[in-house]
Amino acid sequence: MRLGLRLFFAFFLINGLAAFFVLRVFMVEIKPSVRKVTEDTLVEAAYALAALAGTDMASGALQHGSDSRFAQQLAGYTQKPVQAWIWDTRKSRLDMRITVTDRQGMVLFDSTGKDLGADYSRWRDVYRTLRGEYGARTTRDVPEDEASSVMYVSAPILVDGQIAGVLTVSKPSRSVQRIVDSAERKIARGGLLFVLLSAGVGCAVTWWFVLHVRRLRSYAQQVQGPTLNEAASTAATAPVAVPQMPGELGELAQAMDNMRKRLEGRDYIEGYVRALTHELKSPVAAIRGAGELLQEDLPAQDRELFAQQVLDQCERLQNLVDQLLQLSRLEQRQQLHAARCSLQQCARQAMDQIASTAQQRGIGLELEGPDSTGPWEQGLVVLAISNLLQNALDFAPPQSAIHVLLGLQTITVADQGPGVAASLLPRLGERFFTTPRPDGRRSGTGLGLSIVLRIMHLHGGSMHVRNTHPGLSVTLDFSRMDGERH
Structure with missing residues (x-):
């Protein structure tokens, strides 16, 4: 294999491996990072809503469900129209679910109206929150489908300093999957561009290096003949000039000329x-x-x-x-x-x-x-x-x-x-x-x-x-x- 191809393949292999590992790290970190940000946001939302629900929980209004002020304010919020552009991703619906359970884990309020009266006491997020711990979980609605995952984060509802209930907010993974997919596509495009640029730089560097090496080889071939017999030809040849090259290659050319x-x-x-x-x-x-x-x-x-x-x-x-x-x-x-x-x-x-x-x-x-x-x-x-x-x-x-x-x-x-x-x-x-x-x-x-x-x-x-x-x-x-x- 010629020197130029060896240098190009070596350069391309090194840059390709570097690009692969860097892109791999980015790809692997996208989903966990997005989930961390989502969970952090849900924690703050849960504690804020729990504070708002504390008054109705203390008065017992939440025991009557939709008659509480908290329930009336949140009633039907998911059906409200919304048009928002989050960077380059369009958001057209609100998909965060809010539930409130009492001290026994029974559902008193559900923003979707699905599980009123259901027993949530065995769910990990509710169970740990009722015991004063941080409660969170991720559960698939369809066990075989990872895209159906829903993240739940719970916060305690305090009355007179005691845990009187639990407020849980949840968000389906598909709502943030578009952001994850968009980020992965951008990284993939950037990685492809990086590889192409690396290949271009590799070609340029290889061409530059091989060009100067060939000039050195041509110079060596022109001066390798026996000098005493230059008069053996009826046409005298002009002296061969030392090729001008930068850096160590120039020093090598000068050393060859001295030799x-x-x-x-x-x-x-x-x-x-x-x-x-x-x-x-x-x-x-x-x-x-x-x-x-x-x-x-x-x-x-x-x-x-x-x-x-x-x-x-x-x-x-x-x-x-x-x-x-x-x-x-x-x-x-x-x-x-x-x-x-x-x-x-x-x-x-x-x-x-x-x-x-x-x-x-x-x-x-x-x-x-x-x-x-x-x-x-x-x-x-x-x-x-x-x-x-x-x-x-x-x-x-x-x-x-x-x-x-x-x-x-x-x-x-x-x-x-x-x-x-x-x-x-x-x-x-x-x-x-x-x-x-x-x-x-x-x-x-x-x-x-x-x-x-x-x-x-x-x-x-x-x-x-x-x-x-x-x-x-x-x-x-x-x-x-x-x-x-x-």
Whole structure:
């Protein structure tokens, strides 16, 4: 299961359980709470009516039933019309019943007129009240139907400080059931709304968290490749920005970036040490062999040959060190010192640097095409073109020409040499990777195109290499850089 679904289900489960238990508590407490309020109201009503009935009980008027003043005042009150809105519940009838019993528990008055003369002495409410205790009970009119429950509350009728009778008020549960049902419906609706809001919040929180985790994952995937081989591609990729995120996720992203930089630095050093060691083995071995032979008594011709070999290998080592330092400085740079410059002017400067060498080898240099300008660093552009020209000069056959073609934000260097095998084209630009020269020598350092790629990477441009049969064509495209970096 995906992380987002796990987080959502966990969030929804926790909130669902919390909502269930809270709603359960509310649902369970509604009925008891309503009954407590109802009983409290009935207690006050019973004691108030008992005080009013005390005068008629003392005079004996209640013994004659309807002739008492108390009975006349309450006669038919339940039939009186009433229209009352209690919050959102409508009340259209009075359903409280009032009964009065004497000291023996015999009914002297009944507001409904049903049980006059009945014996109530064994009912719990009357029985306990006659003994000076609190009397109350709940009885079902229909034993199997809870909705038929009636709550009874009794109060003593005092005459000269003695209990002379009992006044009982009763109220059926169905009269308050509408209030209970209304409250339960409101709580149920509120609970459903709470669950839906929780689900919405859960979705939002999960989406926010997963979005940032995916950004972290995408960042990790983009930087997980080997950094030393960034030049293996003919199109340099832009550096991956650290995702900006709040709180601990932002700290995690920054920690990942710091870890990436440390790993890149270690990979950079290890790769350089391995490659440099491999490149140094051949010239060092050649110098050592020549040195050992020079210690012997050799003919002048052989001594001159081995001495020249030492000089050649030293020059190769010097070129290797110089280009390594140059590439290292470029890789440490993060931005350009850009100013608007001309590709044509840069190309002419680069051609002037190799003009004498090209003339000695009988190779012509030709510059064609319209000029382009852009916000580039002129020195680096000249360096890139010079490396391409030097590379073309190594492969161009005598009495041939190297063509430098200018285009819209592009420059192409093409020679008429043997080209490069199609399988090796993707490797052009790797550090220390070289191909044999036409004369069979391996004089290059394998860093020239790496330097070109780094320069294009800094400019936000790209390098494209293709065989032209005969020859090799290398195009530098600065178009993506123009107008974007300053």
